[in-house]
Amino acid sequence: MKRPYLAKILALAIVGLTISVAAMAQESKAEKQKLFLEGARLWPVYCSQCHNARPGSQFSPAQWDAIMMHMRNQSNMPAEDARAIKEYLKGGL
Numbered sequence: 001m002k003r004p005y006l007a008k009i010l011a012l013a014i015v016g017l018t019i020s021v022a023a024m025a026q027e028s029k030a031e032k033q034k035l036f037l038e039g040a041r042l043w044p045v046y047c048s049q050c051h052n053a054r055p056g057s058q059f060s061p062a063q064w065d066a067i068m069m070h071m072r073n074q075s076n077m078p079a080e081d082a083r084a085i086k087e088y089l090k091g092g093l
Helices: 005-044 061-074 079-091
Strands: none
Touching: 005 079, 061 079
């Protein structure tokens, strides 16, 4: 078996994988931006009825996870809306 072909195939596979990972990262960033903007739109709908605006930095990301789990149950909000608001509060951009 000729090893130069194996090395070329391996190199092409690595390049392909690198491109795939980069594309997924871009898609993930676009998804986070979309969620952030949706959360900014939804925050006044669900949260401002009872709460004054607070900076996202007031709590850690883990604390926002717990808070949003609790508030989602209290308000009966859909999971996707809660996810968007949580991204907004965490400062997802």
